[in-house]
Each structure stands twice: as C-alpha cells, then as structure tokens.
Amino acid sequence: MPRLRAGHTYKTNINENTTTMSYQYTQTFNNRRQQNWSRNQNTVAYVSNIKLGPVAHTVIVALMITVLGLVYLTQATRATSYDYKTQQIDSQIAALNTQKNDLQVENARLTALETVKNSSVASTMTTPASTQYANQQ
Numbered sequence: 001m002p003r004l005r006a007g008h009t010y011k012t013n014i015n016e017n018t019t020t021m022s023y024q025y026t027q028t029f030n031n032r033r034q035q036n037w038s039r040n041q042n043t044v045a046y047v048s049n050i051k052l053g054p055v056a057h058t059v060i061v062a063l064m065i066t067v068l069g070l071v072y073l074t075q076a077t078r079a080t081s082y083d084y085k086t087q088q089i090d091s092q093i094a095a096l097n098t099q100k101n102d103l104q105v106e107n108a109r110l111t112a113l114e115t116v117k118n119s120s121v122a123s124t125m126t127t128p129a130s131t132q133y134a135n136q137q
Helices: 054-117 120-124
Strands: 008-015 018-025 029-031 044-046
Touching: none
Parallel strands: none
Antiparallel strands: 008 018, 029 044
C-alpha cells in the first residue's frame, strides 16, 4: 500500500487480480507545498466547507456584540448590588461608631462621679450647717 500525502486520498478497486490506484484532492484543506513556502511555516491550510456571505458575517458579528453586551451588563449589575450592600454596611458601621462614642462619654461621666464620691478627699468633707446665697438687687 503506497504512502498517503497530505491532500490526497487512496482508493483501491480490487477486481479479481487487478488493483487500481487513484489520487484525488480533498476539499477539506489545500496543500501549501505547491506555493513554495519556506521553513517554519504551515504547509497545510484548512478550508471550511461552509461559505458565509457578508450578511451572515454581519449577523454573526451583531450576535457576538449582543452577547458581550449582556455579559457586561450582568457584571455591572452585580457590581452595583455589591456597592449597595457595601453602602448599607458602611452606614451600619457609622451608626455603631456614633453609639460607641456616646457610650464612651457616658462611661467617662459615670466613672468620674464614682471616683469623686469614693475618693479620700470627698470622705473627709463635711456638709455645711447652713447655706446662704447672694441675692442680686
């Protein structure tokens, strides 16, 4: 059986004692060896059996742009929803920080009164017998 070359098919017809060999070019690819290409270049170029016209190419490009637009929109809305959640969390953090500051002020006020009442200076103080206020005339 002879060796096949790219772009050729091998057919055999066996009729009693005769063998017929014929070579045919296939439509799936063209042999570039006939075009005198040099080293480091492909020697086979595959050709599609489907031929598309300019209208079909325009429709395919429009569909690709539509699909890419839909992908972009889904990503953009996902980012917007994350921004909304982030804004909610930020407002909650701000409210908790305000509450923390208020509690720190109240804690300082209550701690100051307790330390003053329990101090040694406050325990040695006596209450006055009478108090009089100056009246402005």
